Structures are given as structure tokens and as C-alpha cells.
Amino acid sequence: MNSTVSPSGLLQLDALLSDEERQIQDVVRKLMDATVRSEVHHWYEQGRAPIRELANEFGRLGLLGMHLHGYGCAGASAVAYGVACMELEAADSGVRSLVSVQGSLAMYAIWRFGSEEQKQRWLPGMARGEFIGCFGLTEPDHGSDPASMSTRARKDGSDWILHGSKMWITNAPLADVAVIWARADEGVRGFVVPLDTPGVTVREIKQKMSLRASSTGEIVLDDVRLPQEAQLPEATGLxxxxxxxxxxxxxxxxxxxxxxxxxxxxxxxxxxxxxxxxxxxxxxxxxxxxxxxxxxxxxxxxxxxxxxxxxxxxxxxxxxxxxxxxxxxxxxxxxxxxxxxxxxxxxxxxxxxxxxxxxxxxxxxxxxxxxxxxxxxxxxxxxxxxxxxx
Missing domain, CATH: 1.20.140.10 (Butyryl-CoA Dehydrogenase, subunit A, domain 3)
Structure with a gap:
């Protein structure tokens, strides 16, 4: 039999990566071998994974928000983040979704559009995996057309009142905080919403036939009162x-x-x-x-x-x-x-x-x-x- 190479070795494409990028790839691959591969088929059958334990482990290795700078984030390159995602999803798409939603949606929204107070309050803990975040944009009747969202935000004195629902929200059943997008009189606005806020209800979506090692939920906002400080000040429009x-x-x-x-x-x-x-x-x-x-x-x-x-x-x-x-x-x-x-x-x-x-x-x-x-x-x-x- 002729000598063989792996699919990724056919063109020796790893030679296009830097030493640091290859090192990150190897570390994440070994982590998946040690913590995910032998167990993920059980998680998939059960429709439940140890999300918090995984988040803590990923946070310990600096994988959460790894491409962001400051606030306890690793500040890695986009390519390094990419090869990490590749190795995460080689183990399971739901595992990669945990990292993507935490870092590229919830953390990125706060990092890019939040106040300094919001960044200091949430990002270091999210980077460590102590806080789990989610991102509420999709709605039951508005998926590919987010401009038609039904969730509304109205001013009441110095506070905001949010009313509506978000659907198919990864991490929601276990999350501590959500970035929620709502339509206000002046356009779409973003809000940092702790999920223990009165008026917030989270329902886990069960009977999924896909991404069963990921936690997915619906977030219902029933006249949720938030202070002005909850609004993402730099987020204006869709x-x-x-x-x-x-x-x-x-x-x-x-x-x-x-x-x-x-x-x-x-x-x-x-x-x-x-x-x-x-x-x-x-x-x-x-x-x-x-x-x-x-x-x-x-x-x-x-x-x-x-x-x-x-x-x-x-x-x-x-x-x-x-x-x-x-x-x-x-x-x-x-x-x-x-x-x-x-x-x-x-x-x-x-x-x-x-x-x-x-x-x-x-x-x-x-x-x-x-x-x-x-x-x-x-x-x-x-x-x-x-x-x-x-």
C-alpha cells in the first residue's frame, strides 16, 4: 500500500499557517480529544451537554472571545480564531456554537457597542466562562428578515420597557445575560439584559433533531424594565x-x-x-x-x-x-x-x-x-x- 496523508495534509496546507496558529490548532484539537469526542455522542442522544463545564474549560484556555482585545480576552488573530473554530466543530457543531455565540455575538456586541461600564461588568467574566451570554435577534415570525422584528423598546422616564420574544437562541436556557435587539421610535437598539431581570422568561426548545449537544431556547420579554445604562450606546440601527x-x-x-x-x-x-x-x-x-x-x-x-x-x-x-x-x-x-x-x-x-x-x-x-x-x-x-x- 502506498504511503498516505490526511485530507488536510494532501496539499500541506498547514504550511500556510504560522507557528502560533498551528499551536492553537493543536491545543484545541487535543482539548476536543480529551473532553468532547468520547462523550459527545451521549450528549447528542440525551439532548443535553455540560455547557457550563465546557465554558469554564474553554475560558481557562482563552477560547471565549479570543479574537477580541482587552478585558481578559486573548487578542488572537482572526486566522487563529478560525482554526480554533475548525477544531471545535470537527468535534461537534454545537460545541463550536457555544464558543461562537459567546464570543462573536454576545461578547462582540458588548465589546464593539457597549459602554465602558458594560464592558467591565461583563466581558472579563464571560472570557473566563463564568458568565454565559446569548444573542437575541431572531424572532418566531422574523428570521431572515430581522428588519421586521416585533420586539419593541419604549422609553418610560429614564428607563426602557422591552416587550416581545426571541426564538432559536443558542445558550439561552443556561445564559446569565442576553444582548437583546428591539425596535424603538428612533430605530433598532441593543440592550444588555441579565436574564434574572423581572419579566424575562426563558423556555428551552426540546425535541431538536439537530445541534442536540447545544442548548437552545426562547426568550419572552413581558414589559421588562431596564435602566438607561442597559442600552448599548454605540449601537444604532440594524x-x-x-x-x-x-x-x-x-x-x-x-x-x-x-x-x-x-x-x-x-x-x-x-x-x-x-x-x-x-x-x-x-x-x-x-x-x-x-x-x-x-x-x-x-x-x-x-x-x-x-x-x-x-x-x-x-x-x-x-x-x-x-x-x-x-x-x-x-x-x-x-x-x-x-x-x-x-x-x-x-x-x-x-x-x-x-x-x-x-x-x-x-x-x-x-x-x-x-x-x-x-x-x-x-x-x-x-x-x-x-x-x-x-
């Missing part, structure tokens, strides 16, 4: 929450690649060991063609993610670029997961292997932070100058 989504989508570009890579590595090992007709199925031409095609997509996805990361580190990353990355890498990752399932045959649906879990998780990743259709329209609008959904 552009503010959308910029947070761009941060989170960037992590998905890398993360989905990790899920696809893990499926491919699993399928290759299985094909090398599975004997049919007297020889390993890896020797069959149809199986080899599948493996080669999937490996190509992993290489291309890595190069795309790396380019976006380098652009981000130069301050040149645009929302349209991130749309290209999420559309391509998530779409290809779910194709890889489905193709790998065929190589594993009936074993592909077993929890003993990660492939079906990744495939189910990627169905959610395909939808959240902008559906594939929305990203297609974002890209086409940039190319044609015509916006199709306004």
Missing part, C-alpha cells in the same frame, strides 16, 4: 446586529470545514478497514472517486477560509466575502457528510460514528446566521447592484 452576525458567520466558514473534514477522515479510515468481496472498499474505484472529490472540497474550503482570515487580519474583510465563505463551505460540508454516510453504509447512521451527527448538525448550520438563499442574494446583489429582497 447595521449593529448585522455586523455581529458577520463576526459569527466568519467562524462558521472555518467550523463547517472542520465538520466536513472529520466526516471525510472517518470515511477514509472506515473504507480502509471495511472488507467486501475480499478486499477493503477503499480499493474500489467508485469509493476512491468519492474520497478524491471530497478531499478537493476540503482543500478549497481551507484556502477560502484562510484567505478570509488574512483579509480580516488586514481589516479588509467585507460582509459579502463572508457570505461567499459561509455559502460555499457549509454547502460543501453537508454534501461531504452525506457522501461519507454512503461510504459507511448502514453504519453511517450509527452514533458509534460521527457522520450522521455532523450531517444533522450541518442542517442547522446551513440555516442559521443566514440561509444559503440569503447569502446567494447578498453575493448577487454585490455583483449586479440590484438587491432582490428589499
Amino acid at each position: 447595521k449593529a446586529p448585522l455586523s455581529c452576525l458577520t463576526e459569527a458567520r466568519y467562524g462558521i466558514v472555518w467550523g463547517s470545514l472542520g465538520a466536513g473534514r472529520d466526516c471525510l477522515e472517518t470515511a477514509i479510515r472506515y473504507a480502509q478497514e471495511r472488507i467486501q468481496f475480499g478486499k477493503p472498499i477503499a480499493s474500489f474505484q467508485l469509493t476512491q472517486a468519492k474520497i478524491a472529490d471530497m478531499a478537493l472540497e476540503v482543500q478549497k474550503g481551507f484556502l477560502l477560509a484562510l484567505h478570509l482570515g488574512r483579509m480580516a487580519d488586514q481589516g479588509k474583510l467585507t460582509p459579502e466575502m463572508v457570505s461567499v465563505g459561509k455559502l460555499n463551505n457549509v454547502r460543501e460540508a453537508i454534501k461531504i457528510a452525506r457522501e461519507c454516510r454512503t461510504i459507511l453504509g448502514a453504519n453511517g447512521i450509527s452514533g458509534e460514528y460521527p457522520v450522521m451527527r455532523h450531517a444533522n448538525n450541518l442542517e442547522s448550520v446551513l440555516t442559521y446566521e443566514g440561509t444559503s438563499e440569503i447569502h446567494q442574494l447578498v453575493i448577487a446583489a454585490k455583483l449586479t447592484g440590484i438587491q432582490a429582497f428589499s
Whole structure:
């Protein structure tokens, strides 16, 4: 048998990473091996994961808000954050979602748009994993069209009164604080809302068939009274929450690649060991063609993610670029997961292997932070100058 390389080693793409970036990748991969991989199939079956324990561990290693500067955050590069997301999601999309929502949505919103008092109050504890955050933008009737949100914020003297509900909110059932977006007379505004505030109710969403190792909930705001100090002072208009989504989508570009890579590595090992007709199925031409095609997509996805990361580190990353990355890498990752399932045959649906879990998780990743259709329209609008959904 010829010597072999891993899918990520086919083009020696790790040579494009710095020593620090490779070190971060190795540390996160070892952490996933030690804390997640052997247990995540149980979490998935049970529909529950040890979120707080994971947050504490991730905080100890500086993974929460790792690309932010100051307030106890690591200040790592965008590429370093990306390779961390790749290794997190190679273990499970729900685990990566915990880190993305904490750092790129909740923490980023406070870091980018909050007052100094809000930053000092929340960010150090969130970076350590002591406080869990969530991000309330999506509503039961308003997903891809956040401009039509129904949640309202009105002034009452020096206070704000919030009324409405948010749906499909990652981390909400366990969170200590939420960044809530609401429509006020002067436009969309953001608020830092401790979830023990009177009038706030959180309901866990159960019976999920995807992201079962992630905690998801609905947040109901029944005339919640907040002081003026709860408002994010620098967040004006819908552009503010959308910029947070761009941060989170960037992590998905890398993360989905990790899920696809893990499926491919699993399928290759299985094909090398599975004997049919007297020889390993890896020797069959149809199986080899599948493996080669999937490996190509992993290489291309890595190069795309790396380019976006380098652009981000130069301050040149645009929302349209991130749309290209999420559309391509998530779409290809779910194709890889489905193709790998065929190589594993009936074993592909077993929890003993990660492939079906990744495939189910990627169905959610395909939808959240902008559906594939929305990203297609974002890209086409940039190319044609015509916006199709306004």
C-alpha cells in the first residue's frame, strides 16, 4: 500500500499557517480529544451537554472571545480564531456554537457597542466562562428578515420597557445575560439584559433533531424594565446586529470545514478497514472517486477560509466575502457528510460514528446566521447592484 496523508495534509496546507496558529490548532484539537469526542455522542442522544463545564474549560484556555482585545480576552488573530473554530466543530457543531455565540455575538456586541461600564461588568467574566451570554435577534415570525422584528423598546422616564420574544437562541436556557435587539421610535437598539431581570422568561426548545449537544431556547420579554445604562450606546440601527452576525458567520466558514473534514477522515479510515468481496472498499474505484472529490472540497474550503482570515487580519474583510465563505463551505460540508454516510453504509447512521451527527448538525448550520438563499442574494446583489429582497 502506498504511503498516505490526511485530507488536510494532501496539499500541506498547514504550511500556510504560522507557528502560533498551528499551536492553537493543536491545543484545541487535543482539548476536543480529551473532553468532547468520547462523550459527545451521549450528549447528542440525551439532548443535553455540560455547557457550563465546557465554558469554564474553554475560558481557562482563552477560547471565549479570543479574537477580541482587552478585558481578559486573548487578542488572537482572526486566522487563529478560525482554526480554533475548525477544531471545535470537527468535534461537534454545537460545541463550536457555544464558543461562537459567546464570543462573536454576545461578547462582540458588548465589546464593539457597549459602554465602558458594560464592558467591565461583563466581558472579563464571560472570557473566563463564568458568565454565559446569548444573542437575541431572531424572532418566531422574523428570521431572515430581522428588519421586521416585533420586539419593541419604549422609553418610560429614564428607563426602557422591552416587550416581545426571541426564538432559536443558542445558550439561552443556561445564559446569565442576553444582548437583546428591539425596535424603538428612533430605530433598532441593543440592550444588555441579565436574564434574572423581572419579566424575562426563558423556555428551552426540546425535541431538536439537530445541534442536540447545544442548548437552545426562547426568550419572552413581558414589559421588562431596564435602566438607561442597559442600552448599548454605540449601537444604532440594524447595521449593529448585522455586523455581529458577520463576526459569527466568519467562524462558521472555518467550523463547517472542520465538520466536513472529520466526516471525510472517518470515511477514509472506515473504507480502509471495511472488507467486501475480499478486499477493503477503499480499493474500489467508485469509493476512491468519492474520497478524491471530497478531499478537493476540503482543500478549497481551507484556502477560502484562510484567505478570509488574512483579509480580516488586514481589516479588509467585507460582509459579502463572508457570505461567499459561509455559502460555499457549509454547502460543501453537508454534501461531504452525506457522501461519507454512503461510504459507511448502514453504519453511517450509527452514533458509534460521527457522520450522521455532523450531517444533522450541518442542517442547522446551513440555516442559521443566514440561509444559503440569503447569502446567494447578498453575493448577487454585490455583483449586479440590484438587491432582490428589499
